[in-house]
Amino acid sequence: MSDNEQYGPSRFGFFIAPYHPLTGNPTLQLHRDLALVELADQLGYAEAWIGEHHSAGLEIIAAPEVFLAAAAQRTRRIRLGTGVNSLPYHQPMMLADRLCLLDHLTMGRTMMGVGPGQLATDAAMMGIDPVRQRDMMHESMGVLVRLLRGETVTAESDWYHLSEARLQLLPYQRDGLEMAVASTISPSGAVLAGRHGAGLLSLAASDPSGYEALLPNWKVYEKTMAEHGHTVDRSRWRLVAPMHLAETREQAMREAEWGVGHLVDYIEKLSGRDAPWNSSARAAVEQWVGEGFPAFGRATIGTPDDAIATIEKLAEQSGGFGTFLLLGLNIANWEATQNSARLFAEYVIPHFTGANRNRVASLEWAHANSARMIGGLTAGIQSAFNKHGRTLAEALGANEEAN
Template identity: 35%
Template sequence: MHAKAFGCFLPPFHDPSVSPYAALQRDIELCGLADDLGLDEVWVGEHHSSGWSTLSTPEMFLAALARETRRIRLATGVIPLPYHHPLHVAERMVLLDHLTGGRAILGVGTGTYVHDMEMTGVDPSTLRANFRASLDVVQALVNGETVDTETPWFTAKKAVLQLRPLRGSIETVVASSLSDPAIEMLTDTATTPTVHVVPPWGAIRPGMDKDPVGALVERVDAYRNKSGGATRVRCNVFVHVADSAAAGIDEILTGFSELRRGLYKKILGMPIPDSPVAHRKTVESLVDSGAFIIGDTATCTRAIRDLLDRLGDPVSLNFFVPRWVSHQATLDQLTTLSQEVLPGLFGALDGTAESMKLTAEEAARQMKRRTEIG
């Protein structure tokens, strides 16, 4: 993988007023476009309740997506390990690895929705301990080991996988806050993190974090120092290209407000103010702090370049796709990012610009030569 890679992160949000079948078809179309555009990876999440978060089995979705794509890597974003027996997680991921031709990435986390946990009898107070126990077993199984263990949560007796990864291993990525304990766990398990520039929670309010990018860079530096250097970090960031920041905020505000109101406030019960002014101020604060990148092509290119430079290599930047605009506008945004913003990061247009400049500067002399030749 390149030192700098790009992809998209699809949270499992679907507008409950849209047909579930249509919503999934839109997801497939978007991921197919990402593959056509040359993006490196796509992440698909998992939730089990709320009516909004209806993508419950990312492995099944990614298996279907494998038949619709050619080269893009397909990642679970993320499987909450405390909800599943680790043998089943390992089995499904190795099967997915074969079905995708070795393109699978195992993304894991602890889970977030309490109702998801309660439906399956998961005690929220045990999440971290159970996550670590499960991660250790999943990694051992994928690595071909036979596991005998008994924990307060699960038992594995002579557990072994019948299939092994197609190319010997499967990359494991952990959703992380990069707190000190999280960094210890990442280094102990030889996994790498995926982080959000700002958590995509509806409880965000203006001014909650004056410098989220600076705080993130500080934690990434701490992680790399602990892990011994050039370890890949994945970062999820919201980017929206528009004529200006103000125009972009206007374009996403209705969808942003509906998600905060419909999911986070009414369903999840988060105590957020629900008024047009409050929602607008929240978005404006996120843009002002650098947590959201909104603006014209040049503005977005500069902001992304700055973020990449501050995070350092190797880094994968995944564009957060919450569907705050229409489906067609979402596809258009992904196309614009891939064809107009990303090329500017690597000087892809510099050669043609320099050639036009030099040719124009020499035009008078060359015209004279052509006249003399004629």
């Protein structure tokens, strides 16, 4: 596919960090996350990606593999990805072992997302130098790929040591685990993905800087893939953006006011700065759909038509990608969140997959030929009356005589 060809996604899913208000019950919040994946499976979403975080209170899934094992027991077909494993936090052989186990438990539905680690607080508690995190990610990825291929690996760095390491259990999937590398604004993720033939997971697609970086990062990815002998496939590119949908734009804005405060508080606490748009929930929502939030980018809060317009803009900006992932934010209450997922599945997904293309063509054909069809129908009815009219008259006459 050339760079001039543009197309929208054909697959859809959720990217669940998650982000939960500090005022809620964490046990119930986690079970609602499981229920959201279950609902996504029922509605025909293709994927669900679950994050890994260890501090700051809102993103409370510490082990995505554990969560996904539970989700697998509640679902039938949806593919399940770690979104993402922070590679500097893990001894590579232990992580590879866990993911292979998960792939068998899910019978081949597991995907592996990798990144350097997002929260500075996570790295600080583990004594990891933030400057080293991307280098550590590259070091770990090289070992993981070899282990998952079944190789025996002897390798040493300043933070792990492997001596004739090999996995006793390889992935369930014969072609191995599908891998995707997190990419935001810098080209680091694109380079790593291209080096190992992994997919690209663009987490900041709706952020103004991330939006502008989509095509440059893809160029880096293409170049690196070619240098390492891998085939480029835009269908393996995933873009993530926040959305909340309702029947009207005003209703969606009102529903988002329910939980936007916890995101504003999170941004303020992590940045150490007051947000100038925290005067009211409505002001925060308007800022988010306008100039956007730091780290969270611009949100689409409106109707299915608004969602379609946003995704089409992303397709045009990027030149085409394969999967769109809704960023799970918990900004609306549970009932509204479920309704948003249903609206997206009912009206947005068919727009891009062309699910109703032949149905529309069938009705248009019927309309274009309606005169001929109605004429034929009328003629058929008249022919039936002509053919059986005497029989009908005789039956009616006999009935009158009997009375």
